[in-house]
Amino acid sequence: MAALPVIRMSHEEWAAKIVAGDRRAIARAISAVENGDAAGVALLKLLFQKASPAYLIGITGSPGVGKSTLVEKLALEYRRQGSRVGIVAVDPSSPFSGGAILGDRIRMQSLSGDAGVYIRSMATRGQLGGLAPTAHDVVTVLEAAGCQVVLIETVGVGQDEVEVARLADATALLLVPGMGDDVQTFKAGVMEIADLFVINKADRPGADRVEQEVAAMLSVVPQRDTWRPPVVKTVATTGEGITALRETLDRFQVFGQESALSVKRQQAKWRGRLLELLRQTLFEKAVAERLRDGAIDRYVDEVRQHRRDPHSVVEEIVGEGRKSKVKS
């Protein structure tokens, strides 16, 4: 975000603006929750109560399969259905600079003038990796802003898919014709998390072969529930197959509600979120209370020089916390 003017207003006023769809208030809110500061947390508490759950759709797949274009066209399709749409694009980040590598790209030009679409690029953050832990909170802001559908796009393969599967109500895995066997073999590892498969660029040679490979892989993956992940063919650049994709996603949503799958998913999601938030809260509290004045640097050097082992050091840090509590 470029610098926004600081506007003095209460959290209640701010929340009301977000619910009214004020784009600047929404952008500021997303920045605040990404920063995880106290203002962001106070705002989130208000927004969470105002938010109605959106249909969260994860779009994932290797680089180059056309995720961004497909997300753009799918957003347009949902707009035609009258839904307000949020888009969260997760970028991989560098371990050293800590920032987004791709940054906020100039993307999805066809959506840029549409007041019913909110687009946000997020960096993944440090060691928790994959989907940024704050993505949950960004979704809450978008839900409070009235989005009925949120598309979550992840760049990259591997851990990202895992995180999306936890957050999303539905996960679509994109494949394209012409990827090497090696890549398809690796993909077998994420077969389990896909609720549906999209063969994009299906006008290229080999689309049928990919479809057969998906069918073959599905036959060896343990069947979850009674949903058999369907395969949808698309050509995102032309919009071909996008309506069929949306209809398949709608069908999965109904299936989830009728089979109580969505309740199970939501329980798993919120359990993960609560435990992660607990982990983070405890940690930040401990660092603030127990590792002041460069204490961590002294510990690091002791361990680096093999004078003490990491487990003993951490036991001391945790124990010291208790000791100082007894004193106070």
Add this chain to the structure above:
Amino acid sequence: MAALPVIRMSHEEWAAKIVAGDRRAIARAISAVENGDAAGVALLKLLFQKASPAYLIGITGSPGVGKSTLVEKLALEYRRQGSRVGIVAVDPSSPFSGGAILGDRIRMQSLSGDAGVYIRSMATRGQLGGLAPTAHDVVTVLEAAGCQVVLIETVGVGQDEVEVARLADATALLLVPGMGDDVQTFKAGVMEIADLFVINKADRPGADRVEQEVAAMLSVVPQRDTWRPPVVKTVATTGEGITALRETLDRFQVFGQESALSVKRQQAKWRGRLLELLRQTLFEKAVAERLRDGAIDRYVDEVRQHRRDPHSVVEEIVGEGRKSKVKS
């Protein structure tokens, strides 16, 4: 590991066997530290003091670039130099089954009869993803067992590279000729973490083009220190270029020592490890003390039904911990 007989012995006896190179004792130790149980922690404290730091070499790259074969040949090369060698192969894991997808593969046949090589496949674990958090501890076991070199191979792209870069003293990124431009573009994101580049399968057409692309990408990446990441061409299947790769790795090791780069790296590594261990220890303690008797399930349902927001719930859990402490 298949079932090993339970042998009653003290941690001191166990540690002594590991230092003596007893393969069964080493295998049991790695299992114990992977499980993170109390016996494992007690053993680690002893082993850490007996361990001399090995040269930790991360080998990373997309599926299909030939990492396993290269690791095997590089291990043989270091064996010829008289070094004892450990190999840690990190496998991606499924979010639902929690286990390794690839499992312990039958791999690296040429090393299987060599008493100076220890090979261990590890699954990545849940949400922390990428390189398993216990990889540090597995390395400690291998160091105590006398390994001077530990090769850490990661399957997959993305977050894995980040984790390897944190743990390893040197990170080699493998590329191959003939990958699409999309993949190479994505790879730009991990350019920063590579200390050297290996173009494997360099007998295939296009090796020179990949080398030019690497050079072009390096020219736009901010220069770290005074080390310019070299490019080594290999054909791992025939062993071509492996000696040159080892010599380049040796040169980087010397560079790191002379430039104090290795001290900076080690500080960053141990800082990350200590903070991660602190995070995990605090969390496990809190779950044991504050979330007994299905308390988490009640919180999950309150949040899922939008009756309470996650931040308020976590504040209550952390606060309750404090309250109960006052009472006792």
